[in-house]
Amino acid sequence: MLPVRRLASFLMQAGLLGGRLNPRTNALVGVAASLAAVLVALLLRQAISPWLIGAQFITFFPAVILVTLLFGTAPGLVAVAAAAAASTLIPVPAQSAAQATSATLMFIFVALLDVAIISTLLVTNSALKRSLARIGELNDHLRAGEARFRDLLETAPDAMVIADRDEQIVLVNTEAERMFGYARADLIGQPITKLMPDEFRSGHQGRIAAFLAAPRLRRMGYGRNLFGLRKDGSQFPIETNLNLLPGSDGGLISSVIRDVTVRREGEERQALLIRELNHRVKNTLASVQAIVHQTLRTARDPEAFTEALTARLAALSQSHDVLTRNDWGGALVRDVALEQLSPYGRGVEGRFRLTGPDVMLSPNRAVTLGMVMGELATNAAKYGALSDGGTVEVDWALHEIDGAKWLRLVWTERGGPPVQAPNTRGFGTRLIERSVQGLSGVARLAFHPGGVSCEIDFPLLTSET
Template identity: 35%
Template sequence: MVLAAIVDITERKRLEERFRRVVEYAPSAMVMIDRSGSIVLVNAQTEQLFGYPRSALIGQPIEMLVPERLRGEHVHFRRGFVAVPQARPMGVGRDLFACRADGSEFPVEIGLNPIDTEEGVMVLASVVDITERQRAQQKLEGALQEKTVLLNEVHHRVKNNLQVISSLLNLQATHASDDRLRGILAESQNRVRAMALTHQLLYERKDYSRIDLGEYLDRLAQLLLGSYREGGGRIVLRRLMPNTAHYLDLDRAIPCGLIVNELVTNAFKHAFPGERSGEIRIELSAQDGEIELVVVDDGVGFPAGFEMERVRSLGLQLVPLLVDQLGGRFAVGSGPGARFSLRFPSAPSTGVAS
């Protein structure tokens, strides 16, 4: 009986010594308190972090390491943890602060672990100084804010500069006596507007990584309607957009908008000669990882022998080049009217031409 008791105490002492060594050489400050909140064990990292010698900490209330302004509520939280002990981080959702021997405060991250002992449940707390982490985070947030402000200014300035170019083209067109020249300048103005609109939407939405393609095409259609007011109510420009938003990055939104600009412009110019009335439709849909964009009209259709490869119109010559930038496929159909269909991957591809 006596021998068995001696063996049991020896084993317990050996385990206690091992535990103390683990705590002592832990890389973060470790503090153990009893149910009353008194400190019963600390390690070397605790001395270094708080600036107290070990002898000044043992037997003292844990609140001596808490800023004075927070000690009252800390007692409440400590008692709540002892009543229902479980391993967890301390103060989730709250900023935690500790207090050094010199009275200075610093932000901390604390993990709590209940330990069963013969004296009852004790709490082992690991304390990590997160001052440098917060400083780095604040620096990163500041850099991100500066980048956001810079991007906002860039898109605003680009939009304004493109609007100036558009205005200059419009001014030049009003002073041109040649109808053909006025038409060329008007088409160039629409192209500039299509590009400016992408920067306008980025500036308005404060999202500089992507554009809602449906919203972009809807706004672009309104601009084109304004450019061809002489058609009166004869020509209707209808938009069929999905309920779900489909986003494009700026590099793909611009060629996509230019394609629609060229195809709708072509329809306004050639699909309804004389006083003929009709409808132009812009259709947007997505399926199987691809976006399909269709521009169709119910006008006179293509002339006999029409071949896309042989067109002399600058606008239609631009379309295949823009399709290549999107990494897409382009198809032309007829009957009745003209139908242009573009399909391209909904996600950007590294193989897309820049």
């Protein structure tokens, strides 16, 4: 069946003009063209008969060739048959019947050979057109694919550097230009080690050889320090993925490079915060432990213990609130005092007054001063000026001792119930004195009949202003 189909396809081969028509129209036009061409050849041959004796087929060969070329194989065969019939109308010198038959058969053979050759050329031409069309489609797909690849490459959020097996850079994207500070033209054709610090170049050949021996996705820089080198000589931490892009040239090495500077800085900040948090939690727990222990020793009964412990823990918590609002960067003396006194001034005008310059204390020292202020405020609320319509004044100022800056803070209570000096030194007094001693300072408490006063004097650190 296959040879029959091929023969049928060969016989139906269209010519240069017939390929533009549908098969049925092409057949009709082809037959009409064949007959017309043979008629013109016959008239032309008859016209030149007076000057040309014999060679009755001379004008029919061009007709067959032209019809086959323009309209295809089938019209060409029709033209051969029509020409063979029309040739009998050409006057020729006397010849025998055998000679006439032989001449006609020879014409038919040669004409069919012409038809076959031209048809083969038409088949080849059609195949070539289809091949060229297919090549054009493939080229379009290739160009579209290349455009998509370049778009993907250029819009990638990471730097992409593609090198050949000799480690010469053949392609980079915009992010690589930005990350390393080079123009694209400065990188193409350069060794990929151009983007590496010197200390990483020595072992690079071995790593690439191992990668090419067993090419697979390989991550580098994860869990270890790997750095890139910018044009200006600066280094920055990176992570990179290596992969092999297959191709007829042995493949290209693709490197996807990510700048992890921000992430590393974040990890370092996180580690620092964890260490700082651990330190602060330990300090806070130690403070709570001391407060609980000393409060328990001095409490007269469970109710007194609960009340004192709650007040002291509240003072500690309020000090932490001030620091939290400042991201643990320290706290102003004014804010520390205000946080401890504000619960006792709600709804009452002028219960306390704060006067002094802005002085920023470090976090731990702000907590210590907050504990002292909280103890003073609690005692004032229970027994002093804040318990019976009085007022509290807190004044502070800076002064120098031997060239070092000191802070002097004075707590003064007025208008409260008469004050009597206690017979024994309670935990509150010891808490105030020991806390200020922890600041390398001194605290002086005085119990005047008109109200309690406390003078606190301690040196400032060089970082405190």
